[in-house]
Amino acid sequence: MKKRTKQITPSGEPWVWLTALGLSVGILMVASILGLIMYRGLEVFWPERAPLWSIRSGDDTLGTELVLGPEVLKQNKSAAHGPDAGTEIQIFQGNRESLGQAFRFISSSDIKAKTLPPEVIWIERMEYGKALGIPIALRLKDGTEIPFGAQNFLPNLDIKVTEAHERWEQIEDLEKNKIGKINREIKSIERKLKNLQGNETQQDNIASLVEKKSGLETQYEALANKARELRTLQDNPTLIYRLANGEQRELAVGQVVEYYFPNQLGFFDRLGMFWRHIGSFIVEAPREANTEGGVFPAIFGTLVMTVLMSLAVVPFGVLGAIYLSEYAKSGLALRLVRIAVNNLAGVPSIVFGVFGLGFFVYMVGGSIDSLFFSDRLPTPTFGTGGIFWASLTLALLTVPVVIVSTEEALASVPRGAREGALALGASKWQSIRRVILPAAAPGVLTGAILAMARGAGEVAPLMLVGVVKLAPSLPLDTTFPFVHLDRKFMHLGFHIFDLAFQSPDSEAAIPMVFATTLLLIALILVLNLGAILLRERLRKKYATGNF
Amino acid sequence: MQPEISNGTLIDIQEFDFFYGPKQALFGISLGVLPKEVTALIGPSGCGKSTLLRSVNRMNDLIDESHHEGNISIDGKSIFDPLLEVMSLRKRVGMVFQKSNPFPKSVYENVVFGLRINGENNKGRLDEVVETSLKAAALWSEVKDRLNDSALGLSGGQMQRLCIARAIANQPEILLMDEPCSALDPVATAKIESLIQELKKNYTIVIVTHNMQQAARVSDKTAFLYMGKLIEFDETEKIFTNPSQQQTEDYITGRFG
Numbered sequence A: 001m002k003k004r005t006k007q008i009t010p011s012g013e014p015w016v017w018l019t020a021l022g023l024s025v026g027i028l029m030v031a032s033i034l035g036l037i038m039y040r041g042l043e044v045f046w047p048e049r050a051p052l053w054s055i056r057s058g059d060d061t062l063g064t065e066l067v068l069g070p071e072v073l074k075q076n077k078s079a080a081h082g083p084d085a086g087t088e089i090q091i092f093q094g095n096r097e098s099l100g101q102a103f104r105f106i107s108s109s110d111i112k113a114k115t116l117p118p119e120v121i122w123i124e125r126m127e128y129g130k131a132l133g134i135p136i137a138l139r140l141k142d143g144t145e146i147p148f149g150a151q152n153f154l155p156n157l158d159i160k161v162t163e164a165h166e167r168w169e170q171i172e173d174l175e176k177n178k179i180g181k182i183n184r185e186i187k188s189i190e191r192k193l194k195n196l197q198g199n200e201t202q203q204d205n206i207a208s209l210v211e212k213k214s215g216l217e218t219q220y221e222a223l224a225n226k227a228r229e230l231r232t233l234q235d236n237p238t239l240i241y242r243l244a245n246g247e248q249r250e251l252a253v254g255q256v257v258e259y260y261f262p263n264q265l266g267f268f269d270r271l272g273m274f275w276r277h278i279g280s281f282i283v284e285a286p287r288e289a290n291t292e293g294g295v296f297p298a299i300f301g302t303l304v305m306t307v308l309m310s311l312a313v314v315p316f317g318v319l320g321a322i323y324l325s326e327y328a329k330s331g332l333a334l335r336l337v338r339i340a341v342n343n344l345a346g347v348p349s350i351v352f353g354v355f356g357l358g359f360f361v362y363m364v365g366g367s368i369d370s371l372f373f374s375d376r377l378p379t380p381t382f383g384t385g386g387i388f389w390a391s392l393t394l395a396l397l398t399v400p401v402v403i404v405s406t407e408e409a410l411a412s413v414p415r416g417a418r419e420g421a422l423a424l425g426a427s428k429w430q431s432i433r434r435v436i437l438p439a440a441a442p443g444v445l446t447g448a449i450l451a452m453a454r455g456a457g458e459v460a461p462l463m464l465v466g467v468v469k470l471a472p473s474l475p476l477d478t479t480f481p482f483v484h485l486d487r488k489f490m491h492l493g494f495h496i497f498d499l500a501f502q503s504p505d506s507e508a509a510i511p512m513v514f515a516t517t518l519l520l521i522a523l524i525l526v527l528n529l530g531a532i533l534l535r536e537r538l539r540k541k542y543a544t545g546n547f
Numbered sequence B: 001m002q003p004e005i006s007n008g009t010l011i012d013i014q015e016f017d018f019f020y021g022p023k024q025a026l027f028g029i030s031l032g033v034l035p036k037e038v039t040a041l042i043g044p045s046g047c048g049k050s051t052l053l054r055s056v057n058r059m060n061d062l063i064d065e066s067h068h069e070g071n072i073s074i075d076g077k078s079i080f081d082p083l084l085e086v087m088s089l090r091k092r093v094g095m096v097f098q099k100s101n102p103f104p105k106s107v108y109e110n111v112v113f114g115l116r117i118n119g120e121n122n123k124g125r126l127d128e129v130v131e132t133s134l135k136a137a138a139l140w141s142e143v144k145d146r147l148n149d150s151a152l153g154l155s156g157g158q159m160q161r162l163c164i165a166r167a168i169a170n171q172p173e174i175l176l177m178d179e180p181c182s183a184l185d186p187v188a189t190a191k192i193e194s195l196i197q198e199l200k201k202n203y204t205i206v207i208v209t210h211n212m213q214q215a216a217r218v219s220d221k222t223a224f225l226y227m228g229k230l231i232e233f234d235e236t237e238k239i240f241t242n243p244s245q246q247q248t249e250d251y252i253t254g255r256f257g
Ligand SMILES: Nc1ncnc2c1ncn2[C@@H]1O[C@H](COP(=O)(O)OP(=O)(O)O)[C@@H](O)[C@H]1O
Pocket: B020, B023, B025, B043, B044, B045, B046, B047, B048, B049, B050, B051, B052, B063
């Protein structure tokens, strides 16, 4: 009983396998890149143990060198060392300022011993990244030293570090808020004076302004002095510690961000520290050219920009779609507009950046400046990149997405609902506003979600219209008018680019690149989830059609 | 053969032709509808019943490239008068569709839709209209506890009655119904039919139906259309017992259509 294969397999079967294969490859690719980012991104926050490695030094088989720090990478030696050169490991040794490099490769065959000395201290500093060493003593201001072995060493260190942190907060408050406020007042008085210059009738006014200004300047001096005093206090006491190579270092406690003893931590201590690290990464500002510290301003900038972009793109996209699908007469012109809108989605994003720079920043912003902020010129206010122009540029970039999905949503509103509204005496606009648009809302939100996902992840155009490596202040704050649309801002996507390609020590920045990427993905996910929840609520409320 | 039009005619259709583009769907229809009567339009599929009905509240305006000849007037005034706003015509002439089409809103908002677009937002007044309209549509007892639920959660028969309530809330003079029971089960159909009997006291009703028994049960006058022409229009009793045209007889006895 032989049957031909053709009869056994239905003719479509191989295609099923092909589609399944396509899907699997797609899922695999997405899953592996997400997995990699998750793993490398979360790894950053996990407090590693810091072993002490004894390695053969140079050609001398007897000489021993000590290296302290966790292993971060193990790989086959590059071909330059010969075909079977064996493996090498990369060690993070920190102490960039004295060892020259924070990372070091050692060949596996050179390793003589590996121990976990419990006294190793891991210090996160305000400058030069991490320090790893063995503590020796705490030197107080009067010169007395508390040795590491002493009972009161740890409590004292703890107290001094906390005090230093409080002082930093005071300094920041003085320098950023109080002095900043006085500075702004002085600037505005100066502008007024400049406008009044040479005006004979306003002499009294000018005199009172000058007086006010000098009063503010004395206040400024007083505050600046206080900040300076506090800063000098940060130089004492100091922590003395020894590096693996025996070199002794002294570090002002005021420079310590965080310290711990990695080889003494139990699993739950490390877990707790892991969460704390994630928390501070999210809420803190970056340090040291963004390679250390947190990314709060970038998260905030991304969020504000995405929200502003959505506020701009959704209304315009929806209105455009309503016109196209409800009002415009069908014909060649309409078809051309549709094609143009769809093609807009394929224009490289940098082109939008160039357009945003030329049109929004130079033309519109320049005109706004010369009309409303001429007293500040030549310093531009809106005539330079800023969060508003960036949001509008991205809105332009994402408007096709919103238009296309809104048009689809409008088309899928059942004909009965439209006729029902008209038959009750509604005008066309009333029927759109009160029936068609609410029914299409879930579909509109789908478009908004897609636009947000696209906009939040876009970087190239932003570089032309207002994103910066380090923004001095957030686009939203407590000083009038609270929303500062003209301000430059930071952005997670640009942060990733900056860390990976523009930072002075790119090796040290790699973990941050992964952590920031993870955060950006998480942020987009959160924004999308928010919109999806809203859409589900709308759908439930109306339990309507299928979008 | 047409009955002579009595003076009290409310809807007066005169020599009415209707064209979908080049295709003519209605041919010289003349028909008078008396106030507070139920007039049934019967005829095989595609004979132009819906077209005629939708001409009365000018729903056919929505169709591109359609036009008409002849005239329809209500209360002696032409509905095609350029000075007359189509929106106010539609407020006077309510319509219930074949496929029930509640809005994706709450039951309450469905009923008050017509008032809201007229700018009525007084809560007390709206509540009152919701109650009276739903009672008039024999739906109040079933939905009074779920006024704020989505209308799309109602059963088919309830939805259709909601659409009737929605039309009534507008206080029209005339109700046009295009096969209002064709998607409903017999129980729901019976409810709507008795509702029509009730509504007849206050409204003039024109109903399109596929169902001969239904026409016989609910209507006072019946018009038989065939291929876009009015074949016969008379007392329902007479059409079903003693039609004067052979075609009418063939149709109601089920010989074709
Ligand atoms: N929108 C339209 N465009 C073109 N022809 C139509 C349209 N609507 C109905 N027709 C045609 O007009 C004729 C009458 O249709 P209709 O009034 O819907 O019939 P009925 O309601 O009696 O079944 C049919 O031949 C139908 O094909």
